[in-house]
Amino acid sequence: MITVYGYRASGNCHKVRLLLDQLGRPHRWVDVDSPAGATRSPAFLALNPNGKVPVLQREDGAVLVESNAMLVWLAEGTAFLPDDAWARAQAFSWLFFEQYSHDPDVAVARFIRGWTALDDARRSTLPGLQARGHVALQLMDGHLRTSPWFTGARYGIADIALSAYTAVAEEGGYDLTPYPALRDWLARVEATPAYHAMPAPPAEVVARFAHACRSSDD
Amino acid sequence: MITVYGYRASGNCHKVRLLLDQLGRPHRWVDVDSPAGATRSPAFLALNPNGKVPVLQREDGAVLVESNAMLVWLAEGTAFLPDDAWARAQAFSWLFFEQYSHDPDVAVARFIRGWTALDDARRSTLPGLQARGHVALQLMDGHLRTSPWFTGARYGIADIALSAYTAVAEEGGYDLTPYPALRDWLARVEATPAYHAMPAPPAEVVARFAHACRSSDD
Incomplete structure (x- = not known):
């Protein structure tokens, strides 16, 4: 059986857990409190020198890092990845887009708003991140006006990868109202068999999201 | 025959051209002056709404974006991508690493040093970018101490993707002296059949690289 080391309120970790559950594939999940620094311990760095979750480990000890590489490996030969070249x-194009043009803005804005102190200097980068994040969301909305999914003709790993942080984009300060096709797609994703939403972060994180919302309303 | 739209002094474009040439696959190359804004024209945005090069187009007009997705598509069934799952x-893990943890620091530092004005505000971000870029280079060096390549047992698309900007990292202000395994790997990459280096950028860009070097020596 494979083991996945992850933090449940991380979109990159949730992607892998969701695919495993939607595939009905048994696995062992080991919680790693990455915001508390657990990915910087010598034991964890021996597992992944890049100090990041998720990490997938086979029973023979072999390790795979990078969430989207895990999705590809797990989905190969299943309905979650097309056969047609x-x-x-x-x-794959959408998976790379997700890592280069979506996560660094949509996911990172959520991280800064929820997991950094209210006077953290990184908060000054939020307007820039959000402007770029809206470009990514707009591109997704454009695609979805003519295609129901990002993984060819049906739901699959590119939808899982892109929906993980899009579903919680509001926690990063994004308003999804201007993207009706995107919101319809999120609803279709949530209606897929065995779908489950990412668990809520700890209470102090949720409190910071609320605080940030109030500030932007001022 | 496929067409590739690209800027030759971009590592992401060079990757695709190098693989096509190493595969001996005929193609049409269309130069796009992205630094001059050619990727923001309505005609180009109709091709790629994300306004980026490279873009790969099949003879029937179908378009593929994201350089690493092109590498995977072109390499499938060839010696440049292993068969073993x-x-x-x-x-794939290294391809995602390249886009998330290498390009945003190693490639972007080179862009800022070469393609922005000497008083551009983005230059203040260089020390932070370079610190993170060194983490990526160190991770690569660590991998290369026990493995000769990034694409399984032999040279392939992960090596092409990672070497494109690593080979010109010095233009981004990176000193590769601390990474002997990395430098040996670059030499092995450069010795592969039909390898060719990325063409030099325009003279004014090269002049900015030189200026920045002098400044940091002061």
Whole structure:
């Protein structure tokens, strides 16, 4: 059986857990409190020198890092990744887009708002991050006006990867009202068999999200 | 025959051109002067709404974006991507690492030093970018102490992706002296059949690289 080391309120970790559950694939989950620094311990760095979750480990000890590489490996030969070469290429394209043009703005804005102190200097970068994040959300909305999914003709790993942080984009200060096709897609994703939402972060994180919302309303 | 739209002094574009040439695959190359804003024209945005090069287009007009997705599509079934599922997963892992943890620091530092004005505000971000970029280079060096390549047992697309900007990292202000395994790997990459280095950027860009070097020596 495989083991996944992860933090449940991280979108990159949730992606992997959701796919495993939607595949009905048994696995062992080990909670790693990455915001508390657990990914910087010598034991964890021996597992992943990049000091990040998630980490996937096979029973023989072999390790795979990078959430989207895990999605590809787990989905190969299943309905979550197309067989057709061109459809696969498009799914891979969205997976790379997610890591380069979506996560660094949509996910990082949520991290800064929820997991840093209210006077943290990184909060000054939020307007820039959010402006770029809206470009990514707009591109997704444009795609979804003519295609129901990001993984070829049906739901699959590019949808799992892109929805993980889009579903909680509001926690990063994003208003999804201007993106109706995106909101319809999120509803379709949430209606897929065995779907479950990412668990809520700890109470102090949720409190910071609320605080930040009030501030921007002032 | 496929067409690739690209800027030759961009590592992300060079990756695709190098693989095509190493595969001996005929293609049409269309130069796009992205630093001059050519990727923001309505015609280009119709091709790629994300306004980025490279763009790959099939003869029937179908388009693929994201350089690493192109590498995967082109390499499928060739010696540049392993057949074994776990070796493929590791190659994909490095491709995602390259886009998330290498390009945003190693490539972007080179862009800022070469393509922005000497008084551009983004230059203040260079020390932070370079600190993170060194983490990526150190991780690569660590991997290369026990493995000759990033694409399983032999040279392939993860090596092409990671070497594109590593080979010109010094233009981003990086000193590669502390990474002997990395430098040996770059030499092995450069010795592969049909390898060719990325063309030099325009003279004014090269002049900015030189200026920045002098400044940091002061």
